[in-house]
Amino acid sequence: QVQLVQSGAEVKKPGAPVKVSCKASGYTSTRYYTHWVRQAPGQGLEWMGIINPSGGSTSYSQKLQDRVIMTRDTSTSTVYMELSSLRSEDTAVYYCVSGIGGRFEYWGQGTLITVSS
């Protein structure tokens, strides 16, 4: 049974960074790439980027590439997404999504990040 468990909701001030974790169980992590997707309140889905756990190579959306960093810790099967210089429009639910070879297969439960002064 594959499960992705994300860290809890956070409230951040504008300009601060946030780091969200996504811990996988039920599979060998190096075969499963992880995407990050976000959804602003009442809005659609936005792809943020992908990380290959084997080697840690990444690919980010053009829109966010200057502010997002995705990393992994293979010893704990955990992937991290850090977003810097937060602004109000970054308020959203952030999802990790994993699958073999980069497929969108298993979704985390989502993490609400609220950016507010």
Next chain:
Amino acid sequence: QAVVTQEPSLTVSPGGTVTLTCGSSTGAVTGGQYPYWFQQKPGQAPRTLIYDTSNKHSWTPARFSGSLLGGKAALTLSGARPEDEAEYYCLLSYSGARVFGGGTKLTVL
């Protein structure tokens, strides 16, 4: 960045058939863009229904099918049920970058 377009809303009668489409601003959608379809109900995380144009996961109800139709990716729901009322998103790949469509709100009424 490419823009992926979906119908904002559609309505289907219970037991009826409806087709949702997914177009690309760059031209005809191809299998090489690995079209995906996701279903999202209010307050829930999305779930993946279709990958690589027409492949289903073990949890995908048989009444859902994916295809390429008239230069677009398509999701067909045959025999709609009340529980299929949801937002549906498609996703296309552009040389590694992924782009979601704006979503289709499907009403079963």
